[in-house]
Amino acid sequence: MIEIFGVEVSLQPIWLTLEVAAWTTAILLLVGTPLAWWMARMQHSSKIVLEALVALPLVLPPTVLGFYLLIILNPNGHVTEFLRFFGFEGQLTFTKEGLIVGSVFYSLPFAVQPLMHAFEAVPQKLLDAAATMRANVIDRFFTIVIPLSQRGFLVAATLTFAHTVGEFGVVLMLGGNIPGETRMVSIDIFDHVESLEYDQAHVLSAIMLIFSLVVLMLVYGINRRFGVKIG
């Protein structure tokens, strides 16, 4: 508990939120990059199915996604059993790990879509040219595709992070609301409002508002300064 503007609030939910968002962003950039690349290069009509699956969290009520994840990830389910086989000892529901897994699914489109569009915009000619200069697929990806998709990565990282910070439904379903463990800031604010603790809700909301504004301005600033122009 610390005191801000004479109001006693716990910043713990904020730290947890930032931690979960950071992990989610890192994981999604790592997993989303090959997935987005694969989808960007796909010419088969099954691409539609994949695109729809990736976009699903955009339209699905977060509680629906949270509900299914709760069922799939339950401590006696196949997924957890499978992970136990590799020495995993915890559980994926009502824990921080669970929050991260849920967030990864929930924020998937926000990472994959900007990356896919960035990859699609890299002219095939440049990759062909690199191939004629003896660059193999992986070489081409790291020396041509990634540098020309910087903007896409920046947008993907920002959106994923911001979207994870703002989530509510999935987190509530999958993480519950355990103070100090799975209580994220959006739920904390909701709790304060429920218990008519408007002062605390004000302080936390203001912190989130300023934080989000600063992060976005920082990102747009970087984008403007270092943005790579193609063409």
Next chain:
Amino acid sequence: MTRLKGNLQLILGNFELNSGEFELPLEGVTVLFGRSGSGKSTLLRAISGLDKKTTGQLTFGNVIWQDGSKAVPTQKRNIGFVFQDAALFPHMTVKQNLMYSVKRLPKSVSPADFDEIVTRVGIADKLERGVNFLSGGEKQRVAIARALLTRPDLLCMDEPLSALDWRSKAQMLTLIEDIVSAYQIPVLYITHAPAEVERLATNIVFMAKGQIERVESLQKALSRVDSPLFDDEGAVSVLQGKPMPIEQGLRPVQMGNNTLWLSDLGDLNKSMVRVRVLARDVSLALSDPEQLSIINHLPAEVIELLPQENHRVLVRLELQDGQKLFAEITEHSASRLGIVEGLTLFALIKSVVLAE
């Protein structure tokens, strides 16, 4: 001389490439010629391995590049490729673009002379520039240097001049000629411009509807009356000669014992030049007319008379050094002068230009 042999198939949407059996002698410049949509670019992409859906057979010298659907990937074919719009990497400087080639040379291949290439290509003073600050011609020069630095066994060029204005085109043609003679790399060159073919080609691959129609030498292709190389200007002959120092404001070009006089005084430090003569610019005379403003009079022998539409006759002539020349005259003139096969006469050439 290396030969490129094969039979390639590639279906892209509605377009079907089915080359048929081919065997290309790779000497000098081999031009892939045809209308747009005839499959020139598709064939070149199939040959260079850029399209994974290619099937068929392809051997370069003794090396198998394609066998059924198994293909050696582009990066292992030792080819250089110059794309229509240069395809320079926009996030790199000129030098970084060039070093991309150099850094990836296998250890078994000795690097090319970097300074010599950038000087010859004319970009030595632009190495630190970003590629977005180059003109179209400069971009294409960088692309050529980049391709040469890969130490290619085969240089592929896909309409490298199509995006350039006429002045840069003329300069680039000179550069390409220079490169072919300096490095002795066989070139596969796509164009649909007959003038480029006449200037550069050793052999020509004629393409139509996704098929190779025929492969023949430039001389052979130009000797056909219905050659696809002839557009609305009618039949064209290309004569080769040795440029001599300027005399009385004209450029003499030596062909055997005869001389052709050009009004083009451009800088010609080449051992051989090609000049282009339209058949309709050639008149015939039975004796050498002396009081005439036309300065080019060449003795020639009639080989063949080919009747054309509109009461015109195409006369195939052989010059004293063996080169062939077309003259287009009216039926009336042909019969008035009594032109028959075997007759010796004089060809009067009204206008000659350097092929470009």
